[in-house]
Amino acid sequence: MIHSIIENVKITPHSGHLASYIPALANQSKDLFAACLVDERGEILSFGDANYSFTLQSISKVMSFIVAAEHLGLEKILEKVDVEPTGDPFNSIVRLEVAEKGKPFNPMINAGAITVASLLPGDDVEARVNSVKQYLAQITGHEHTVNEEVYRSELETAYRNRAIANYLKANDYLEGTVEEALETYLQLCSLEVNTEDLAKFGLFLASDGLIAGENKNLITHKTAQFSKALMMTCGLYNASGKYAATIGIPMKSGVSGGVLCAVRNGEIEHLRGYIGIAVFSPMIDEIGNSVKGMIFLKQLSDQYHLSVF
Ligand code: DON
Numbered sequence: 001m002i003h004s005i006i007e008n009v010k011i012t013p014h015s016g017h018l019a020s021y022i023p024a025l026a027n028q029s030k031d032l033f034a035a036c037l038v039d040e041r042g043e044i045l046s047f048g049d050a051n052y053s054f055t056l057q058s059i060s061k062v063m064s065f066i067v068a069a070e071h072l073g074l075e076k077i078l079e080k081v082d083v084e085p086t087g088d089p090f091n092s093i094v095r096l097e098v099a100e101k102g103k104p105f106n107p108m109i110n111a112g113a114i115t116v117a118s119l120l121p122g123d124d125v126e127a128r129v130n131s132v133k134q135y136l137a138q139i140t141g142h143e144h145t146v147n148e149e150v151y152r153s154e155l156e157t158a159y160r161n162r163a164i165a166n167y168l169k170a171n172d173y174l175e176g177t178v179e180e181a182l183e184t185y186l187q188l189c190s191l192e193v194n195t196e197d198l199a200k201f202g203l204f205l206a207s208d209g210l211i212a213g214e215n216k217n218l219i220t221h222k223t224a225q226f227s228k229a230l231m232m233t234c235g236l237y238n239a240s241g242k243y244a245a246t247i248g249i250p251m252k253s254g255v256s257g258g259v260l261c262a263v264r265n266g267e268i269e270h271l272r273g274y275i276g277i278a279v280f281s282p283m284i285d286e287i288g289n290s291v292k293g294m295i296f297l298k299q300l301s302d303q304y305h306l307s308v309f
Helices: 002-010 023-027 057-072 074-080 094-098 110-118 125-140 148-155 159-170 178-189 195-206 221-234 237-246 291-304
Strands: 034-039 044-048 251-253 258-268 271-280
Touching: 002 034, 002 044, 002 291, 023 148, 034 195, 044 195, 057 074, 057 110, 057 125, 057 178, 057 195, 057 221, 057 251, 057 258, 074 110, 074 221, 094 159, 110 159, 110 178, 125 178, 125 195, 148 178, 159 178, 195 221, 195 258, 195 271, 221 237, 221 251, 221 258, 237 291, 258 291, 271 291
Parallel strands: none
Antiparallel strands: 034 044, 034 271, 251 258, 258 271
16 A cells, blocks of 8 residues: 555656755755654664655754653753744744744744754864764764765855854854854754654654664653654644644654654554554645645545544
């Protein structure tokens, strides 16, 4: 059944665009498509270009929030960033002008994620990025590297993010220097994964932080709960409400074309219980969500009744 969904999605005419505002992402092949599902027993279903590595982009924001919350405690993080959806584009600045003293609305938009990046454990950019790489490696079982070409190309053109970071610093919602926060945030956005890695991250979230085969929770229930709630309410930006209603599972997108999902109690072919799902297709819509990724997830949710509602 999943095969027929994928074949149907793959023959759908391309629409949307590549995230060419990040120059290095303009070179991705439009025809790439991968999907991976993994359940709590470690059963894996992989389809298409499953070994293709792509950059996390905004999906990294979920990992950063988790590491910062586990490091400083949720209450401390919530003093610096709220948990409210904006209904605005991911890189909007407007709310920083009208919000309570310029406090970023949530950690899934660029403003909140840049604040969270400045709160990560470590005395410098390398240490802060490593704090997230270490968590990711425990989840996926291998090390992850920064795609330097993507990172450099975005750092050289990050005019909007630099404006956001300066605004946050001016209103005391940034620790350390603007440059450090920006470099940390953009290196995390450029961390490379494949869909199997991402599906394992989704399973980690769905199971409230369980590491498969180790039967230990790497994070607190509260951190996992807040992460999934933020994915559901803010993870797809100004389309989060539509997809909560039509797909109904915690999801987080990235402009390179990845989408991360956490299913708490699913039954998909021979997969059961907690299920992590990842899909990758680089053409994105005007909001920044993968066009074919969202079509795939909508059909999967309809077919297997994945919605939590
Ligand atoms: O900061 C940016 O604009 C990118 N590094 C990440 C944006 C992104 O992935 C938005 N999500 N769909």
